[in-house]
Amino acid sequence: MLSDAELDRYARQIILPAFGGAGQAKLKGAHVAIIGAGGIGCPAITYLAAAGIGKLTIIDHDVIELSNLQRQPLFTDADIGALKAEVAAGAARRINPHVEVVAVAERIDESNAEALLAGASLILDGCDNFDTRLAVNRSAVALQIPLLSAAIGAFEGQVALYEGWRVDGACYACLVGSDPDRPGINCAETGVMGALAGMIGTMAALETVRALTGLGSSLTGRLAIVDMLDRRWREVGVPKDPLCPVCRA
Ligand SMILES: [Zn+2]
Numbered sequence: 001m002l003s004d005a006e007l008d009r010y011a012r013q014i015i016l017p018a019f020g021g022a023g024q025a026k027l028k029g030a031h032v033a034i035i036g037a038g039g040i041g042c043p044a045i046t047y048l049a050a051a052g053i054g055k056l057t058i059i060d061h062d063v064i065e066l067s068n069l070q071r072q073p074l075f076t077d078a079d080i081g082a083l084k085a086e087v088a089a090g091a092a093r094r095i096n097p098h099v100e101v102v103a104v105a106e107r108i109d110e111s112n113a114e115a116l117l118a119g120a121s122l123i124l125d126g127c128d129n130f131d132t133r134l135a136v137n138r139s140a141v142a143l144q145i146p147l148l149s150a151a152i153g154a155f156e157g158q159v160a161l162y163e164g165w166r167v168d169g170a171c172y173a174c175l176v177g178s179d180p181d182r183p184g185i186n187c188a189e190t191g192v193m194g195a196l197a198g199m200i201g202t203m204a205a206l207e208t209v210r211a212l213t214g215l216g217s218s219l220t221g222r223l224a225i226v227d228m229l230d231r232r233w234r235e236v237g238v239p240k241d242p243l244c245p246v247c248r249a
Contacts, residue, residue, distance in 0.1 A: 002028065006098060010052050023213040024052060028098075030212045031055040033120040035108060035136055037088035038062075039071040039192060040126025040150045043201030044208070046074065048124075049092035051209060055100040056092055059116060060084040061107040071187075071194035108132060113139035124148045124208055126201060128187065130176075137172035141165050141247045146211055146220070147172060150204035153190045155229035157200035159207055160238060161219040164247035170221050174241040196228050 002024060007014065010024050032053050034041055037060040048056060064072075064079045064087060074091040075084070089103035108116055108127075113135045117123055123145050125136050133149070140147035141164040149172055150159045164171025203226075207219050224235045242248060 006052065009096075009098070013051065018215050019213060023209075023215065026213045027052050027209065028054045030121040031057065031119060032208060032212075033057040033059065033117050033123045035059050035123065035125045035132065036127035037072075037074070037084040038068065038126065038128060039152060039187065039194070039197030040201040040204060041084075041088065041124075042072045042074040043198045044124055044126060044150070044205045045088050045092050046095060047202055047205035048208060049095040049099050049101070051205070052096065053099060053208075053212075055102070056089075057102045057104060057116075057120065058085045058088050058092070059104040059106065059108050060088070061105055071192060071197040073198075108136065110135045110138070114142060117145060118143055120145050122146045122148060122208055122211055124150070124204055125172075126150045126204060133172060133176075134178055137162070137164070138246055141171050148204055148208050148211060148219075150200050152192050152197050152200050153187065154192060155196060155227060157196055157203070157226045157228070158223060159200060159203050159219070159226075160223040161207060161211055161221070162238075163220050164240070164244075167249070168221075168240055169247070170238040170240045171244060171247040173246040174244045175223065175238050178245055193228070196226075199228070200226070 014024050037058050062084050064075045074088050079087045083105045085103040085105040089101045092101045117139050123140050144165045147162040162171045163169040223238050
């Protein structure tokens with residue numbers, strides 16, 4: 001049940017016919033685990049907290065650096081040296097006191113991913129390295145939790161939703177393979193525009209709301225690609241790889 005204060009707070013989205021009180025109740029009942037409180041995580045956390053997700057778990061072992069501030073607007077100069085998960089959790093609680101926020105300042109990897117992610121309704125992966133993405137994907141398939149994967153580099157962003165445990169559902173490894181030696185791509189090497197991180201993180205928040213409530217047309221098994229150097233948007237299907245070592249039957 002939503003309180004009067006909650007009905008007032010969320011009035012502008014509850015009034016949307018495709019969302020309504022039923023959509024709001026689904027968000028309140030949801031637990032979203034967010035991997036990475038960085039360029040994607042900051043805007044995603046902001047909008048998911050404001051939207052009234054019942055519980056957010058923010059997983060990030062990094063501390064805030066000066067070079068983060070250009071694209072991670074939950075953090076200020078005064079936060080440099082502090083743990084991203086803790087500062088982002090505090091910000092989320094200030095945005096919306098109705099949301100339960102848990103900060104996990106641990107590196108997520110093969111050894112702890114299933115324990116950290118068990119019980120989540122959806123995993124939003126906005127981390128900055130390939131090894132973590134593969135570990136999170138394996139756990140998402142094993143735990144049968146939808147994986148919203150968002151990534152940025154230079155002027156390009158990608159957002160996809162994977163449900164690899166389903167018979168025809170692709171997983172992240174179906175798209176990228178699972179070679180642990182594949183060179184990672186991160187912002188430190190390629191550079192990134194802060195506003196692009198904002199766009200993709202916000203899009204990831206919207207797609208999370210869609211996945212949790214069934215709004216509009218599903219992103220499941222699809223990859224949205226945005227090239228903001230030339231303003232090009234496209235969307236491609238991600239087929240299940242029948243030989244995928246992670247999600248094949
Ligand atoms: Zn797969």
